[in-house]
Amino acid sequence: MPLSEHHVRASVAVSDIHRAVAFYEGRLGLPVLRSGPSAAIAGGSRIYGSGGGPALNVYQSATAGQTRATLATWYVDDLDQIVDELTAAGVEFARYEGFGQDAKGIGPRAGGGRIAWFQDPDGNTFAVESDV
Incomplete structure (x- = not known):
């Protein structure tokens, strides 16, 4: 089955999941669909919904913010x-x-x-x- 038949989500690395939660949930108003670990960080990731389905994977990582695109x-x-x-x-x-x-x-x-x-x-x- 080709990839075009599957949903896709953007993944976003953040340096501090707690600060990210305040932004994505508090300021943007995105609903949390699921939370889980990010590597060895318990509770270090969130999947946010938008448009009726999963849209963003946000996870704590040392590579956060390294792209300007x-x-x-x-x-x-x-x-x-x-x-x-x-x-x-x-x-x-x-x-x-x-x-x-x-x-x-x-x-x-x-x-x-x-x-x-x-x-x-x-x-x-x-x-x-x-x-x-």
Whole structure:
């Protein structure tokens, strides 16, 4: 059976699972579907749900925050509303020179639509985007 017939999740390394829990659950409001160990760390991982199913594996690791690339993107209908809600919850949106972002941190997306980026406490980058 080819991989295209299976669900996929993003995996995100964090340096401190307790700090990550405060961010992913507290600020982003993601529900925990399961928790477990991460290597030798009891309770060092979480699987978070989004869109009706498992979406993110978050685990404590020494390799946390070592990529600047966007790790996962949420596709939303009302980008302004989501950005406002996340900002109210304490999420700070990244600003990148030359991307034409507005005061909220929303900018044009390549190929049309709009996008905004934010980071977790380890510097892992995520995006929310919409087609309008």
